Amino acid sequence: METLTNRAKPVDRRPMNFWEKIYLPAVIKGLGITFRHLFKKKATYNFPEQKRPFSPVFRGLHILNRDEEGRERCTACGLCAVACPAEAITMEAAERKPGEEHLYREEKYAARYEINMLRCIFCGFCEEACPKDAIYLTETFAPANYQRKGFIYGKEDLLIPFPPIENQSATEKL
Amino acid sequence: MFLEISAFLVIEKLILVAAILGISLFIAMYSTYAERKLAAFIQDRRGPNRAGIFGILQPLADGGKLFFKEEIIPEYANKFLFILGPALFMITACMTSAVVPWGSTLHIAGRDISLQVADVNIGILYVFGVVSLGVYGIMIGGWASNNKYSLLGTIRAASQIISYELAMGLSLIALLMITGSLSLKDIVEQQSHGVWYIVYQPIGFLIFLVCAFAECNRTPFDLAECDSELVMGFHTEYSSMKLGFYLFAEYINMFISSAVMVTLYFGGYNFPGMHSLHVSPNMLTILGVIAFFIKIFIFLFFFIWVRWTVPRFRYDQLMKLGWKMLIPLAILNLLITGALMLYPHH
Numbered sequence: 011m012e013t014l015t016n017r018a019k020p021v022d023r024r025p026m027n028f029w030e031k032i033y034l035p036a037v038i039k040g041l042g043i044t045f046r047h048l049f050k051k052k053a054t055y056n057f058p059e060q061k062r063p064f065s066p067v068f069r070g071l072h073i074l075n076r077d078e079e080g081r082e083r084c085t086a087c088g089l090c091a092v093a094c095p096a097e098a099i100t101m102e103a104a105e106r107k108p109g110e111e112h113l114y115r116e117e118k119y120a121a122r123y124e125i126n127m128l129r130c131i132f133c134g135f136c137e138e139a140c141p142k143d144a145i146y147l148t149e150t151f152a153p154a155n156y157q158r159k160g161f162i163y164g165k166e167d168l169l170i171p172f173p174p175i176e177n178q179s180a181t182e183k184l
Numbered sequence: 185m186f187l188e189i190s191a192f193l194v195i196e197k198l199i200l201v202a203a204i205l206g207i208s209l210f211i212a213m214y215s216t217y218a219e220r221k222l223a224a225f226i227q228d229r230r231g232p233n234r235a236g237i238f239g240i241l242q243p244l245a246d247g248g249k250l251f252f253k254e255e256i257i258p259e260y261a262n263k264f265l266f267i268l269g270p271a272l273f274m275i276t277a278c279m280t281s282a283v284v285p286w287g288s289t290l291h292i293a294g295r296d297i298s299l300q301v302a303d304v305n306i307g308i309l310y311v312f313g314v315v316s317l318g319v320y321g322i323m324i325g326g327w328a329s330n331n332k333y334s335l336l337g338t339i340r341a342a343s344q345i346i347s348y349e350l351a352m353g354l355s356l357i358a359l360l361m362i363t364g365s366l367s368l369k370d371i372v373e374q375q376s377h378g379v380w381y382i383v384y385q386p387i388g389f390l391i392f393l394v395c396a397f398a399e400c401n402r403t404p405f406d407l408a409e410c411d412s413e414l415v416m417g418f419h420t421e422y423s424s425m426k427l428g429f430y431l432f433a434e435y436i437n438m439f440i441s442s443a444v445m446v447t448l449y450f451g452g453y454n455f456p457g458m459h460s461l462h463v464s465p466n467m468l469t470i471l472g473v474i475a476f477f478i479k480i481f482i483f484l485f486f487f488i489w490v491r492w493t494v495p496r497f498r499y500d501q502l503m504k505l506g507w508k509m510l511i512p513l514a515i516l517n518l519l520i521t522g523a524l525m526l527y528p529h530h
Contacts, residue, residue: 032509033505037490037493040493040494041489041490041493043493044226044489044492045489047225047226047227048222050228051228052225052228052229052230053228054230056230
């Protein structure tokens with residue numbers, strides 16, 4: 011049979027010989043290996059002080075985008091909620107009133123938009139489903155919280171601020 | 185002279201007992217820290233580093249946590265025995281330190297103060313006796329829990345300690361044939377001018393070391409608590425400080441068995457070149473104590489190092505190693521030692 015990779019090793023089922031039976035050579039070899047590991051570079055990041063760099067395609071917390079004039083892009087079409095396999099997204103639509111044109115880009119907008127971060131599996135399907143480029147996944151993750159309700163992110167948590175603070179992108183701010 | 189018990193003697197011994205108890209508790213406390221830190225380093229992690237600088241206060245935090253945990257006594261457990269178990273284990277762990285000579289004598293205010301609580305002429309037998317009592321702590325605790333995993337752990341602990349004590353005793357007899365004394369003080373004094381007994385008894389030391397691991401219930405012989413099979417073994421049902429006592433006593437056992445091994449095979453408080461040093465006798469004693477503790481720390485490091493290297497033995501392998509390899513080897517060692525001792529006379 012052809013192997014998938016050339017890394018497969020046949021299992022050695024021969025009975026142990028004398029040197030293997032007295033265990034000590036193997037134990038000493040093992041001690042040598044662990045002793046070398048004492049001085050190796052540690053793989054851990056000291057988290058709050060030190061942050062692990064994420065790749066640009068990392069799927070973290072969501073943001074709701076605005077257009078160039080600072081109007082909300084989301085029209086509450088509900089495609090993200092439909093696409094969401096974890097059913098983490100709920101929203102309520104509302105109609106834009108006259109005089110609110112500077113707030114919402116189109117006639118319909120999301121009056122309430124909630125993502126339950128405990129349900130979310132960060133698959134990014136909402137991002138793909140959105141026809142208005144309104145929802146994006148960022149490079150940060152949800153911080154710890156003491157209560158479940160702290161993980162239900164509303165519009166005030168998700169919407170990026172306007173105007174953006176000192177050219178800082180929303181990803182870095184979060 | 186023999187029956188003269190002065191008030192000074194009582195005070196002096198009380199101070200010594202308190203000091204030794206305090207030191208062994210302190211070292212056991214920081215062994216847990218060393219254990220966690222070394223385990224982390226061996227696994228390329230950082231280990232506890234939040235409580236204090238480098239996590240130095242971690243043992244205190246652990247102890248505090250254990251004190252504040254809920255104390256649970258299972259409903260169908262035998263309440264008296266359930267409490268007696270950890271208490272007995274802790275007491276026997278602390279008792280062994282009484283005969284270990286921590287240093288030679290100090291001269292303070294015209295008195296010779298021996299840094300050994302009791303120079304019993306059967307010192308090593310006392311150590312063995314008390315260590316054997318320790319298994320009762322495990323057995324009573326495990327039995328009183330009324331839990332099948334505890335019971336299995338208990339049975340394992342008992343049979344393991346009995347089997348390994350045999351090989352340990354046999355390896356020790358070979359050493360005692362050379363020393364001709366059971367007093368730990370004498371054994372140390374004999375090593376102060378000559379060579380350490382590790383040179384005469386390398387195989388005996390190896391057997392003793394392996395058995396010490398088994399007696400302390402340390403990996404690779406921690407079959408008694410074997411987390412992957414028996415939940416937590418004999419202390420499955422224990423919580424709060426009673427669990428703390430079991431865990432803590434294990435570290436005290438480790439410390440004491442290191443001390444005994446150093447005393448028997450590595451010259452105790454003697455160190456190379458101590459007779460060519462020109463310092464006052466008191467200074468020499470203090471240096472000796474420091475040397476003794478350095479040797480103990482090396483052993484403690486070794487205990488931890490082995491734990492994070494060697495995986496646990498299977499139960500049948502453990503018994504096979506004990507009965508079919510260590511005991512015959514110990515008897516062979518005994519015969520060779522005896523033959524070599526008789527040879528020069530003929």
